[in-house]
Amino acid sequence: MQWEIVIGLEVHTQLSTQSKIFSGASTAYGAAPNTQACVIDLALPGVLPVLNKGAVERAIKFGLSVGAKINSPSIFARKNYFYPDLPKGYQISQYELPVVQGGSIKIEVDGIEKTIRLTRAHLEEDAGKSLHEDFHGMSGIDLNRAGTPLLEIVSEPDLRSSAEAVAYAKTLHSLVRWIGICDGNMQEGSFRCDANVSVRPRGQEKFGTRCEIKNLNSFRFLEKAIDYEARRQIDILEDGGAIRQETRLYDANKDETRTMRTKEDANDYRYFPDPDLLPLEISPDWIGHIASSLPELPQVREDRYVSELSLTAYDAAVLTSSREIADYFEATVRVxxxxxxLCANWIMGDVMAQLNKEGIEIPACPIQPDSLAALLTRISDGTISGKAAKAVFESLWHGELNKDVDAIIAAKGLKQISDDGAIDKIIDQVLQANPQQVADYRNGKEKAFNSLVGQIMKATQGKANPAQVHAILKKKLEQ
Amino acid sequence: MTLTVTDVKRIADLAYIEIDNDEAEATLTQLTGIFDLIETMQAIDTSSVEPMSHAQSVTQRLRDDEITETDQRDACQAIAPQVEAGLYLVPKVIE
Incomplete structure (x- = not known):
């Protein structure tokens, strides 16, 4: 039987605020345990939450960038469960009326574009961390992360393969960084995915029973966990079994998923509106203000690169894979x-290769867009050849001569010989010294031509303008 | 809606409240009374009324995104039953 995989993703993005969602404690990563857990985060009696404007603003930004509805009023609710890293005994989240409702994201897999609908995105607080190393038979609790603002982004079950799920997660990852609401650091847990996976016979309308796989913190694990889980479900169904609705954990070491909890012992979270928090009003003025501060979105920019700058769809996609790269390209092409x-080729080629080699990101690139543009200007006006440009690029990268492109070209003697007379003279010398190759060419051996060009370039130490050499040589040989 | 003792015990269990049979019976009587009250209210036509999500008709005040809390770990941990290496210690929990 042909099976169809159905996937919906829930992504927790940590919002890039300075302070927590309901307290003024810092959200900085890596502090000593509990030094950023204030009395509100600890839920000491008598404390009250006060909502962080920055967290709401980021949620609105996201909503606007995916074409969603911004709910006003929006309501905060208590999600009740007991766990020591959740000191209040409930998590403040949203249930009815989340800040962001609906919207959609476009993904592309194997050149095919697809729209994935979003259900909602809601604000909530993160929990602390439990450390289960042995503390005399007890667990250690670090509440620094408790109260960190999260935006949980929930998709509709519109994804049909692990490849689509990964494409969606990557697009989302790039978007939240692009609009500056999340640093996207997956190692530090700033972007975590849960996947709801089910299978059904192809053509069947009704969804199969789904399992939720928790805490997938890399794109590779997301892909492998979904592939494993779909295979597991198909095997059970083909053996005549039934899927049990449950929450599962992915074990990366064994590359398998295993039961975490079944539906029977699933918690009933008893959501209710949090009486400590009033309805959140989001005025049209506020939304308008945020909308006007949004950067040009990646999809819009990608389309513009194709339509206005005549780049290929591939180039446009690579250049808009992050805002930093796109801004770098933009600054270069402005000149x-x-x-x-030419700008696209150099950024996607030499610049990216060198960045990868040194393991740094584009904002830390030693060659800033104005320097790169100065270098590319010298290629396009014929001052230096593409080959000489690579040498200048090296020098720029290492900060030689104050990163002055013209000074480097002069110091290294890389200026192309574009003077017809000078090239003429060299060509004549080479032709005189190689009568056999000249005869070969005239007898129809095309290869001899390239050999002559090679010798001319050698004689000029690579400084002759190759296009000019080709033209003059051809003329002379055909005289 | 008719509530049973089993429902009461399940709710108590979810809320981590330990109750014996007598207390469960007494709670059932009280909760049933509350449900009757709710039923009476639900008989009223509220289709033209906007749902109220808070008893006060004021809206949420927002805080600027600034760090205003300093490290008070020592003071907070002074009242904790057990701490070690900056961590609060609790009975072992592994899901």
């Missing part, structure tokens, strides 16, 4: 508006 393709 050379007619040379978008």
């Amino acid at each position: 050379l508006p007619t040379q978008a393709k």
Whole structure:
């Protein structure tokens, strides 16, 4: 039987605020245990939560960037469960009327575009961390993370393969970083995925019973966990069994998922509106203000690179994979508006390769867009060859001569010989010294031409303008 | 809606409240009374009334995103039953 996999994702993005969602404690990562857990985070008696404007603003930004409805009023609710890293005995989350309702995200898999609908995105607080190393038979609790603002983004079950799920997660990851609401650091848990997976016979309308896989903190694990889980469910169904609705954990070491809790012992969270928090009003003015501060969105920019700058869809997608790369490209192309393709090639080629080699990100690139643009200007005006440009690039990267492109070209003697007379002279010398190859070419051996070009370039130490050499040589040989 | 003693015990269990049979029976009587009250209220036509999510008709005040709390770990941990290496210690919990 042909099976269809159905996936919905819940992604927890940690919002990049300075302070927590309901207290003024710092959210900085890596502090000594409990030094950023204030009396509100500890839920000491008598404390009250006060909502962080920055967290709401980020949620609105997200909503606007996916074309969602911003609910006003929006309501906070208590999600009740008992666990020591949740000191209040409930998590403040949203149930009815989340800040963000609906919206959609476009993904692309194997060149096919698909729209994934979002159900909602709601604000909530993160829990602390339990450390289960042995503390005399007890667990240690660090509440620094308790109260960190999260935006939980829930998709509709619109994804049909692990590849689509990964494409969706990556698009979302790039978007939240692009609009500056989340640093996207997956190692530090700033972007965590839960996957709801079910299978059904192809063509059947009714969804199968789903299992939720928790805490997938890398794209690779997301893909592998879904593949494993779908296979497991298909095997059970093909053996005549039934799927039990449950929550499962992915074990990366064994590459398998295993039961965490079944539906029977699933908690009833008893959601109710939090009486400590009043309804959140979001005025149209506020929304308008945030909308006007939103950067040009990646999809819009990608389309513009194709339509206005005539880049290929592939180039446009790579250049808009992060806002930093896109902004770098933009700053370079601003200087050379007619040379978008040249700028794209150099950024996607030499710049990215060198960044990868040194393990740094583009904001830390030693060659800033104005320097790169100065270098590319010298290629496009014929001052240096593409090959010489690589040498200049090296020098720029290492900060030589104050990163002055023209000074580097002069110091290294890389200026192309574009003077017809000078090239003429060298070509004549080479032709005289190689009568056999000249004869070969005239007898129809095309290869001899390239050999002559090679010798001319050698004689000029690579400084002759290759296009000019080709033209003049051809003319002379055909005389 | 008719509530049973089993429901009462389940709710108590979820809320981590220990109750014996007598207390469960007494709670059942009280809760049933509350449910009757709710039923009476639900008989009223509220289709033209906007749902109220808070008893006061004021809206949430917002705080600017600034760090205003300093490290008070020593003071907070002075009243904790057991601490070690900056951590609060609790009976072992592993899911």
